[in-house]
Amino acid sequence: MVDAYVGAWPVFDEDYEEGLDKAFLRYKEAGIKHLMYAGIAHTFGVHPQYYKNTKIDPQVQIDFETNHGDLFGTKYRLVNSDFNEIRLLAKKYGLNLEVNITPGVSEPIVAAYPDVAVMDVEGNRSKHWMCPSNPDVRNYFTGRVEDIIRHTEGIREVELDVVSIDFYDPQVVPDWVPPELNPLGRLAIGNCFCEHCVKKAKDRGIDVDAIKREIRAINKDATVLTYQQFTDLSDSYRGIFDIVRFLLRNPKILTWLNFRASLVNDHVLNFRNSLKKIDPSILLSSDLVAPSFSWTLGQIYADQPKMTDMTKLMLYHKRIGSFEAKPLQRIQKAIPDISDHEILEQYYRLKGFSGPMDMAQFITQGIDVENVYYEVRKAKLEAGANHKIIAGLVGDPPATVEDVKNAVMLADRAGADGFMLHLWYRNAPKENIVAFGEQLKALGRVV
Numbered sequence: 001m002v003d004a005y006v007g008a009w010p011v012f013d014e015d016y017e018e019g020l021d022k023a024f025l026r027y028k029e030a031g032i033k034h035l036m037y038a039g040i041a042h043t044f045g046v047h048p049q050y051y052k053n054t055k056i057d058p059q060v061q062i063d064f065e066t067n068h069g070d071l072f073g074t075k076y077r078l079v080n081s082d083f084n085e086i087r088l089l090a091k092k093y094g095l096n097l098e099v100n101i102t103p104g105v106s107e108p109i110v111a112a113y114p115d116v117a118v119m120d121v122e123g124n125r126s127k128h129w130m131c132p133s134n135p136d137v138r139n140y141f142t143g144r145v146e147d148i149i150r151h152t153e154g155i156r157e158v159e160l161d162v163v164s165i166d167f168y169d170p171q172v173v174p175d176w177v178p179p180e181l182n183p184l185g186r187l188a189i190g191n192c193f194c195e196h197c198v199k200k201a202k203d204r205g206i207d208v209d210a211i212k213r214e215i216r217a218i219n220k221d222a223t224v225l226t227y228q229q230f231t232d233l234s235d236s237y238r239g240i241f242d243i244v245r246f247l248l249r250n251p252k253i254l255t256w257l258n259f260r261a262s263l264v265n266d267h268v269l270n271f272r273n274s275l276k277k278i279d280p281s282i283l284l285s286s287d288l289v290a291p292s293f294s295w296t297l298g299q300i301y302a303d304q305p306k307m308t309d310m311t312k313l314m315l316y317h318k319r320i321g322s323f324e325a326k327p328l329q330r331i332q333k334a335i336p337d338i339s340d341h342e343i344l345e346q347y348y349r350l351k352g353f354s355g356p357m358d359m360a361q362f363i364t365q366g367i368d369v370e371n372v373y374y375e376v377r378k379a380k381l382e383a384g385a386n387h388k389i390i391a392g393l394v395g396d397p398p399a400t401v402e403d404v405k406n407a408v409m410l411a412d413r414a415g416a417d418g419f420m421l422h423l424w425y426r427n428a429p430k431e432n433i434v435a436f437g438e439q440l441k442a443l444g445r446v447v
């Protein structure tokens with residue numbers, strides 16, 4: 001299978017500082033054809049006629065990206081460059097600059113319009129997760145993309161970055177979130193209960209109050225912060241079948257998890273209809289977290305073929321530990337008797353991951369590369385043979401040349417239809433980009 005879809009998520013300001021010709025040549029030599037620069041959706045001009053049906057002003061995000069930036073850095077060079085010119089330069093190297101947009105999370109937008117955020121079971125608003133059912137949110141994203149596409153030549157793909165639903169980012173567990181014991185905390189997800197979601201639920205005949213009661217009761221159990229409670233849960237949820245027992249006892253949770261996924265699907269379908277009306281030839285892709293836990297974000301692999309043209313699976317196995325450790329460490333802080341081994345063993349069992357049994361190592365080195373194989377395989381089998389799964393692999397530190405090569409090899413073995421190299425966390429070794437291309441060539445996936 002020669003000429004797979006091959007792309008990268010690079011950082012524009014880094015490429016700019018290095019010299020675009022040099023950076024573009026390296027991508028070309030690695031077989032990369034599609035570039036998704038971090039924050040690119042905020043570099044384009046704003047034409048007010050596309051935002052008539054939303055109160056969200058796109059300038060809020062643009063100003064934030066220019067002056068503050070997010071965890072992927074400021075976007076000063078990116079925002080102040082003329083992408084029509086850069087696109088022409090990239091074309092000389094066989095590269096296409098596509099559009100990536102994050103239609104779920106924005107701290108500056110939520111700060112400016114708090115009522116567009118998701119609401120938890122107690123009525124609190126999230127500080128950065130926008131509700132996929134909120135009309136202002138939906139019209140902002142469809143309007144923004146229409147504005148970009150109608151005023152920019154040559155965009156061939158729009159990528160939805162983590163279109164999903166949650167309350168806070170597990171990478172930054174806020175202080176006000178009480179530690180929640182696994183698996184109960186992740187099974188009984190208390191959002192979104194905003195007026196738009198509640199109305200949709202009621203229209204579908206869902207008993208929202210009964211679901212709230214069930215979620216509250218499970219959350220109560222999940223926040224009994226004793227060593228006994230931790231071991232009771234660890235001892236009783238050992239395998240996949242144990243979760244079925246939980247669902248039989250709490251059947252409304254299943255209705256709720258399905259409903260949450262339908263809210264995300266509905267947002268994507270609305271987006272798709274709008275995009276394909278503007279230009280049916282533009283591909284729509286969506287970035288999902290790994291299938292073992294994507295359902296917690298309302299992302300269902302099996303549903304992707306009816307919504308998008310391809311799915312990009314993001315499993316940054318060398319980086320994931322530093323994010324996933326945060327909620328685990330919150331639990332350990334509340335219950336100091338829990339050892340690293342105990343909490344990591346429980347975590348790995350629930351997600352089906354393998355990795356180090358030491359928290360410090362988990363944080364710095366992440367999980368084993370074999371997980372790349374299993375997650376890509378699951379995604380392929382869930383989404384079906386006709387839907388493209390693009391393996392998003394880590395190129396950022398601490399990934400080494402060997403790590404990149406191994407990940408490419410395992411994703412290929414699992415049946416990936418394409419490959420993306422992630423570089424957004426900055427300062428990725430350039431050798432990782434070269435190694436990515438070398439391994440793809442060795443496997444015959446690029447010429």
Ligand SMILES: [Zn+2]
Nearest residue numbers: 131192194197
């Ligand atoms: Zn909502």
